[in-house]
Amino acid sequence: MTTIDYVVVGQGVCGSFVAWNLEKANQSFIMIDKPDPLSSSRVAAGIINPVTGRRIVQTWMIDTLLDHAGKAYAQLGEALDVEAMTQKNSVSFFPSPQMLQAFIGRLEEDAAYLSFPADQEKYRNQFRYDFGYGEISPCYAVNLAELLPALRARIKNNNRLIEETFDHSLLQLTDEGITYKDIRAKKIIFCDGAGAMHNPWFRNLPFACNKGEALIIKSDHLPTDKVFKKSLSLAPLAGNLFWAGSSYEWDFQDDKPSAIFRQKTEKHLREWIKSPFEITDHLASLRPATVERKPFVGIHPHHPQIAILNGMGAKGCSLAPYFADQLVDHLVKNAPIMEEADVSRFRRILGKDARTM
Numbered sequence: 001m002t003t004i005d006y007v008v009v010g011q012g013v014c015g016s017f018v019a020w021n022l023e024k025a026n027q028s029f030i031m032i033d034k035p036d037p038l039s040s041s042r043v044a045a046g047i048i049n050p051v052t053g054r055r056i057v058q059t060w061m062i063d064t065l066l067d068h069a070g071k072a073y074a075q076l077g078e079a080l081d082v083e084a085m086t087q088k089n090s091v092s093f094f095p096s097p098q099m100l101q102a103f104i105g106r107l108e109e110d111a112a113y114l115s116f117p118a119d120q121e122k123y124r125n126q127f128r129y130d131f132g133y134g135e136i137s138p139c140y141a142v143n144l145a146e147l148l149p150a151l152r153a154r155i156k157n158n159n160r161l162i163e164e165t166f167d168h169s170l171l172q173l174t175d176e177g178i179t180y181k182d183i184r185a186k187k188i189i190f191c192d193g194a195g196a197m198h199n200p201w202f203r204n205l206p207f208a209c210n211k212g213e214a215l216i217i218k219s220d221h222l223p224t225d226k227v228f229k230k231s232l233s234l235a236p237l238a239g240n241l242f243w244a245g246s247s248y249e250w251d252f253q254d255d256k257p258s259a260i261f262r263q264k265t266e267k268h269l270r271e272w273i274k275s276p277f278e279i280t281d282h283l284a285s286l287r288p289a290t291v292e293r294k295p296f297v298g299i300h301p302h303h304p305q306i307a308i309l310n311g312m313g314a315k316g317c318s319l320a321p322y323f324a325d326q327l328v329d330h331l332v333k334n335a336p337i338m339e340e341a342d343v344s345r346f347r348r349i350l351g352k353d354a355r356t357m
């Protein structure tokens with residue numbers, strides 16, 4: 001038997017920050033993750049945008065989350081020697097006169113994060129647009145493409161990684177903690193993203209997973225210092241690659257790339273971008289979103305051996321570092337978890353789940 005403090009299931013952005021925080025808190029752990037190049041964190045653009053939706057309202061807790069994310073990515077990036085997060089403000093082309101009016105109205109109500117640049121002709125050489133653009137700043141791009149593999153390599157080099165699918169039927173709860181195969185631990189922490197829909201301990205939580213797709217395009221002509229948006233976002237990746245997406249589908253048959261998304265998105269991009277580009281990839285994944293749009297953080301209300309960090313929806317890059325801190329502080333120092341995020345608010349639903357297992 002290997003005896004450790006924690007088993008962590010899943011190495012997306014949630015599991016990564018949990019593992020990193022456990023390492024910093026000198027807690028021993030084993031990470032179990034099935035390699036999946038199409039998990040949510042590996043398909044995401046990595047954008048942190050402080051405003052959202054057609055009404056351009058500020059996202060939940062954004063001032064606190066931005067401040068926290070800046071520090072958390074800087075620290076993790078330094079440890080892994082990766083440039084983890086860079087500022088890339090968002091240039092948002094208005095797709096209609098109504099959206100232009102909505103932006104101006106919002107700017108008059110609350111100008112935080114929004115501006116209406118005087119030079120509305122600036123991007124005429126690169127893009128076709130009819131109704132001007134606004135700028136959202138600061139926005140950030142998280143370099144998930146380098147961060148996640150770098151952290152995985154660190155966990156692997158420390159002999160803490162098991163690359164396989166976690167088999168729920170082999171998990172035993174004991175008075176002291178859990179056992180799984182030949183591992184004994186104080187607690188198990190599930191960071192399994194949309195995989196939680198198959199997790200017997202948490203599948204009854206009110207998840208509202210939705211599917212998102214993106215194209216990866218190659219262009220030598222597009223600016224790389226900003227994220228551009230016109231219905232779709234165009235976010236610079238490494239070199240001359242750009243991420244173009246995304247869709248939000250609540251009624252989906254599978255989590256695979258679809259021909260209809262590709263057709264629609266290619267048509268939109270060719271109408272919008274003036275220079276030639278090549279499509280190099282097409283990705284799809286499920287966002288682990290929740291009905292209340294609040295994450296699931298903390299200890300299972302009926303099984304103190306089991307914990308969760310999940311439900312990040314479309315905002316994993318800003319929410320995960322903050323709530324991974326709360327979760328690990330809770331586990332190690334018994335610090336409180338924000339009530340709105342604490343999974344114990346689902347005591348009744350999770351009680352039902354436990355009884356039917």
Ligand SMILES: Cc1cc2nc3c(=O)[nH]c(=O)nc-3n(C[C@H](O)[C@H](O)[C@H](O)COP(=O)(O)OP(=O)(O)OC[C@H]3O[C@@H](n4cnc5c(N)ncnc54)[C@H](O)[C@@H]3O)c2cc1C
Nearest residue numbers: 010012013014034041044046047166193195212315316317
């Ligand atoms: C198209 C798209 C674009 C997005 N863009 C952004 C964006 O720009 N900014 C942003 O903040 N968020 C974005 N998101 C949302 C973001 O991706 C998620 O919020 C975040 O990645 C969720 O992270 P997670 O760690 O909870 O889950 P995941 O990233 O899904 O990680 C879960 C991990 O657990 C593993 N796993 C699951 N079940 C098991 C099992 N039984 N055994 C072993 N391993 C298991 C999986 O293989 C995976 O590695 C986007 C999502 C999509 C789909």
